[in-house]
Amino acid sequence: MTSTGSGAAFKKLEITDVVKNYGSKCVLDDIDLHVSHGEFCTLVGPSGCGKSTLLRLILGQEQANQGSILVEGQPAGFPDPYRGIVFQRYSLFPHLSVLDNVLLGKHLTHQRWWMPWRRQSGWKEEAMSLLERVRLTEAAEKYPHELSGGMQQRAAIAQALIMKHPVLLMDEPFGALDPDTREDLQIFLLDIWEKEQLTIFFVTHDLEEACFLGSRLLVLSQYYTDDRGNDPDVNRGGKIVADHPLKNIAGSTVIKDQMEFRDLIESVRREGFNPEIRQHVDTFNLNHPDSFRTLNEY
Numbered sequence: 001m002t003s004t005g006s007g008a009a010f011k012k013l014e015i016t017d018v019v020k021n022y023g024s025k026c027v028l029d030d031i032d033l034h035v036s037h038g039e040f041c042t043l044v045g046p047s048g049c050g051k052s053t054l055l056r057l058i059l060g061q062e063q064a065n066q067g068s069i070l071v072e073g074q075p076a077g078f079p080d081p082y083r084g085i086v087f088q089r090y091s092l093f094p095h096l097s098v099l100d101n102v103l104l105g106k107h108l109t110h111q112r113w114w115m116p117w118r119r120q121s122g123w124k125e126e127a128m129s130l131l132e133r134v135r136l137t138e139a140a141e142k143y144p145h146e147l148s149g150g151m152q153q154r155a156a157i158a159q160a161l162i163m164k165h166p167v168l169l170m171d172e173p174f175g176a177l178d179p180d181t182r183e184d185l186q187i188f189l190l191d192i193w194e195k196e197q198l199t200i201f202f203v204t205h206d207l208e209e210a211c212f213l214g215s216r217l218l219v220l221s222q223y224y225t226d227d228r229g230n231d232p233d234v235n236r237g238g239k240i241v242a243d244h245p246l247k248n249i250a251g252s253t254v255i256k257d258q259m260e261f262r263d264l265i266e267s268v269r270r271e272g273f274n275p276e277i278r279q280h281v282d283t284f285n286l287n288h289p290d291s292f293r294t295l296n297e298y
């Protein structure tokens with residue numbers, strides 16, 4: 001794609017009729033989705049429904065078999081500074097200090113092979129200010145193994161933020177953390193999302209986390225029916241079966257105790273997680289204005 005470089009304002013990601021197969025197995029079956037600047041999309045679904053695959057397609061790490069993924073109207077192509085990713089683990093290099101880990105992306109994108117490994121003026125200040133933002137100033141010269149899991153993920157977020165990727169993709173970034181650290185980082189991420197006006201695509205197994213963090217909740221599932229009927233042998237890939245606009249309140253977890261919030265979690269569970277309950281494609285509750293479904297021919 002034609003990149004406008006990191007830090008550019010992002011307007012729209014358009015996914016249309018996307019199909020992804022691995023061999024004869026259909027993993028994603030006709031995905032249609034538009035994501036606009038500033039949305040915080042959380043993506044949930046049963047194991048194996050294709051969440052990480054969808055993230056890899058958006059990143060450009062893999063290519064769809066059919067359909068198109070456009071970023072600013074250009075084919076998503078291969079990974080570029082437009083899209084950054086934070087994984088559950090292993091985003092940090094163990095032999096680099098926290099500061100050097102944060103600076104790594106700068107070196108890789110700006111340095112040439114004939115240049116010595118040298119920080120350019122301003123980079124260190126920028127990295128230190130981000131480390132302050134993620135509350136890791138004291139840990140700047142430490143190595144990843146000297147940090148707790150929560151600190152490592154905060155460092156990984158700083159590593160992604162320094163690149164100013166217009167779209168931040170996060171694959172279970174808090175999945176390995178204890179509940180308190182996880183909630184702490186949820187609040188932290190909401191705060192950064194709001195202040196930096198990021199566009200985030202966040203995969204999680206935790207429905208509470210998805211309902212709490214997102215401005216938009218997407219449910220991807222292989223448990224649905226269509227005109228092919230209920231035959232379990234039908235090679236059914238994941239589809240977006242629900243798309244809910246959400247109202248999140250940055251900085252407050254009070255919403256987690258409210259009945260409406262608990263009800264939403266239960267309805268999401270029914271919509272996509274129970275193989276015994278299968279909606280027909282015609283009844284999907286895609287009630288977000290940027291969600292739509294093109295018709296399949298079976």
Ligand SMILES: Nc1ncnc2c1ncn2[C@@H]1O[C@H](COP(=O)(O)OP(=O)(O)OP(=O)(O)O)[C@@H](O)[C@H]1O
Nearest residue numbers: 022023027045046047048049050051052053054205
């Ligand atoms: N490179 C690959 N080659 C073959 N099959 C793959 C490959 N990557 C994923 N798959 C298969 O595609 C399906 C979807 O995998 P994916 O990891 O995207 O699901 P997921 O929803 O993220 O799962 P989980 O919630 O368990 O992490 C799985 O059946 C998986 O085995």
